[in-house]
Amino acid sequence: MGEETGSREQESKITPRARDYAQWYQDVVRCADLAEPAEVVRGCMVIKPHGYAIWEKIQAELDRRFKALGHKNAYFPLFIPESFIRKEAEHVEGFSPELAVVTIGGGKELTERLIVRPTSETIIGHFFSKWISSYRDLPLRINQWANVVRWEMRPRVFLRTTEFLWQEGHTAHATHEEAIEETLRMLEVYESFAREFMAMPVIAGQKTPSEKFAGALTSYTIEAMMQDGRALQAGTSHDLGQNFGKAFDVKYLSREGRLEYVWQTSWGVSTRLIGALIMCHSDDNGLVLPPKLAPIHTAIVPIYKSDAERTSVLEACNRLGGALRNKGLSVVVDDRDECKPGAKFFEWERKGVPARVEIGPKDLARGQVAIKRRDGGDRFFVSGDAAADRIVALMDEIQDALRKRALEFRESHTRTCDSFDEFVGIMAGPEGFVRGGWCGDASCEAKVRETTRATIRCIPLNNPKESCPCMVCGKPAGERVIYAKAY
RNA sequence: CGGGGCGUAGCUCAGCUUGGUUUAGAGCGCGUGGUUUGGGACCACGAGGUCGCGGGUUCGAAUCCCGCCGCCCCGACCA
Structure with missing residues (x-):
C-alpha cells in the first residue's frame, strides 16, 4: 500500500472485492456517503442523508404495501418493563444476552428496571390484551416503524448495528390457520418487494427449529445471496402461535361464547436491507442502486x-x-x-x-x-x-438488468450436493448456496455448523419432494434445504 | 468474551527502536486568489494538533514504565 500517487484517489479509494470483500463493503459505504460508524457510541452508526434517503424509499413502498393489506401504523414505548421480557420463557432466553437495561431514571434507582426494546412482542402483547376482548376485534393488524437495540458482539454498519431501524408488524387472529396465512402473506410481501424494488432475488423458506425466533412456533425467512456467496437473512415472518397470547393473557370471546387465546404473528425488515442492497449489486467503483x-x-x-x-x-x-x-x-x-x-x-x-x-x-x-x-x-x-x-x-x-444479473449469480453459485465431504470442500472454497438433503435431525445440523460454520438457511417453501440422502448422516431426507455461510 | 492490530491535523500516515535540532511533520482534504474544465486540474498563500485519557520515571516525554478508555479485524451471537 502507499504506492498510489497521492491525489484524491487516496481517500476515496475502494478496495477491490477480490482483494478484501469486507473492506470493499466498508469502502463503498463510506465513499457513497451512506453512513459512518458513530465512533463515540460503540456499534452504532450515523445514517447520512444519502443512506437515509434510500431507507425512506424502502419505507415508503413497504408502508404502502402494508396499508393495502389492512395494517395500521402505531407506536409503542421504547422502554419495556423487565418483567414483561421474562413472561415468555424462550423469549427471555433468546434475548437476555443482548439487552440494554436502564437502571436509573431521574437520578434515582428504578424500582423495576427498563429494557430498551430489542423487539416489541411483549409490550405489544400487553396492549393487545387490553384492546382485544371479542372475536369482533379480530383480526388486529398493527405495524410499527421504530428503532430497536440489541447488544451484538460484533457490529457491522447496516448489517448488524447495536441500534437499528426497522418495521415490526404484529397481528392477532382468531384461528391458527388465519395466523399462518398472515405469516406467509407477509413473507410474500417481503419476497416480492426484494425482487421488484431491490432487484434482489431471495429464497423464501422456513427456519429450522434451532434458527427460529425466540418465542415463535415457526419462523420464515427470505435469504439473499451476496456477491461473496454468503447468505443474508433479509427479512423474517413469525408464526407466534399462542405463546405470547398466553404469556400476556390476550383472550377473546368467540362467537360460540368460549374464551380463547389469540393466535399472533410478527414480521420485520430492517436497515440491514441497505446492506443487502450494497452487497447484491455494487461493484469496485462503488454503489450501484436499482432505480426504484x-x-x-x-x-x-x-x-x-x-x-x-x-x-x-x-x-x-x-x-x-x-x-x-x-x-x-x-x-x-x-x-x-x-x-x-x-x-x-x-x-x-x-x-x-x-x-x-x-x-x-x-x-x-x-x-x-x-x-x-x-x-x-x-x-x-x-x-x-x-x-x-x-x-x-x-x-x-437497469432495474431489470440488475435483477437478472443477481439471479444469474445466485444460480451459478448454487450447487446440489449429496456428500458431506464434498460439502466441506465447497464451504472451504468460494462458498455459495448448497442444496442438500437434511433428515431433520438437529445433530446433523449442528455437525454442519461445527465443521464448516455454514448453517441451514432455510427449507424453501413449495420445496419439491425428492428422494435424496441427508448430506450428513445419509438417511433418507425427502427434500433439499439451503445450506450456506451467513452474515 | 477469546485471539490479533491500532490510537499523532478532517482523512491516511511518518516520527517512537537509541528521550533533547520538532517552535510536532508529510500527502490528501479545507479556505482565499488566479489559471483551468469531454473521466479524479494546477500554482501561490493560508487556517488547522493540550501526540486517546490518567499517573509515573527524568533537568527534559509523542518517544520509556504502569493503569485505564476507545476503535478496527478474526471467532461464538444476531434483523
Whole structure:
C-alpha cells in the first residue's frame, strides 16, 4: 500500500472485492456517503442523508404495501418493563444476552428496571390484551416503524448495528390457520418487494427449529445471496402461535361464547436491507442502486469552458432536468463550478446514481446528449429530443438488468450436493448456496455448523419432494434445504 | 468474551527502536486568489494538533514504565 500517487484517489479509494470483500463493503459505504460508524457510541452508526434517503424509499413502498393489506401504523414505548421480557420463557432466553437495561431514571434507582426494546412482542402483547376482548376485534393488524437495540458482539454498519431501524408488524387472529396465512402473506410481501424494488432475488423458506425466533412456533425467512456467496437473512415472518397470547393473557370471546387465546404473528425488515442492497449489486467503483430505490435517478453534468458556453449548456441541462422531473424522475443538475466534470463523474458513480448525462458544447452543436448507465456499458449518444423518454425507459432496463444479473449469480453459485465431504470442500472454497438433503435431525445440523460454520438457511417453501440422502448422516431426507455461510 | 492490530491535523500516515535540532511533520482534504474544465486540474498563500485519557520515571516525554478508555479485524451471537 502507499504506492498510489497521492491525489484524491487516496481517500476515496475502494478496495477491490477480490482483494478484501469486507473492506470493499466498508469502502463503498463510506465513499457513497451512506453512513459512518458513530465512533463515540460503540456499534452504532450515523445514517447520512444519502443512506437515509434510500431507507425512506424502502419505507415508503413497504408502508404502502402494508396499508393495502389492512395494517395500521402505531407506536409503542421504547422502554419495556423487565418483567414483561421474562413472561415468555424462550423469549427471555433468546434475548437476555443482548439487552440494554436502564437502571436509573431521574437520578434515582428504578424500582423495576427498563429494557430498551430489542423487539416489541411483549409490550405489544400487553396492549393487545387490553384492546382485544371479542372475536369482533379480530383480526388486529398493527405495524410499527421504530428503532430497536440489541447488544451484538460484533457490529457491522447496516448489517448488524447495536441500534437499528426497522418495521415490526404484529397481528392477532382468531384461528391458527388465519395466523399462518398472515405469516406467509407477509413473507410474500417481503419476497416480492426484494425482487421488484431491490432487484434482489431471495429464497423464501422456513427456519429450522434451532434458527427460529425466540418465542415463535415457526419462523420464515427470505435469504439473499451476496456477491461473496454468503447468505443474508433479509427479512423474517413469525408464526407466534399462542405463546405470547398466553404469556400476556390476550383472550377473546368467540362467537360460540368460549374464551380463547389469540393466535399472533410478527414480521420485520430492517436497515440491514441497505446492506443487502450494497452487497447484491455494487461493484469496485462503488454503489450501484436499482432505480426504484435510488434517491437520485439521473445526474446531469454540464461541460463548458467559457461563460457563454456555460450559459447555453446549463440552459440545456435544466431543460432536460425539468423534462425528466415531469416524468417523475429525481434529477440533479450538477452545476457546481468548483470541480471539473471528471470529478463529478466519479462522485455520482460512487453514489450509485443509475444514469449520468453529459451535455457540452459539442452536444449542443449536434443536438444530442451523452448518457452513461451505472450498471455497465459504454457512454452513448441520444438526440436531445429523445433523451427524456430514453432515460425514463433506461430506468426500467437497469432495474431489470440488475435483477437478472443477481439471479444469474445466485444460480451459478448454487450447487446440489449429496456428500458431506464434498460439502466441506465447497464451504472451504468460494462458498455459495448448497442444496442438500437434511433428515431433520438437529445433530446433523449442528455437525454442519461445527465443521464448516455454514448453517441451514432455510427449507424453501413449495420445496419439491425428492428422494435424496441427508448430506450428513445419509438417511433418507425427502427434500433439499439451503445450506450456506451467513452474515 | 477469546485471539490479533491500532490510537499523532478532517482523512491516511511518518516520527517512537537509541528521550533533547520538532517552535510536532508529510500527502490528501479545507479556505482565499488566479489559471483551468469531454473521466479524479494546477500554482501561490493560508487556517488547522493540550501526540486517546490518567499517573509515573527524568533537568527534559509523542518517544520509556504502569493503569485505564476507545476503535478496527478474526471467532461464538444476531434483523
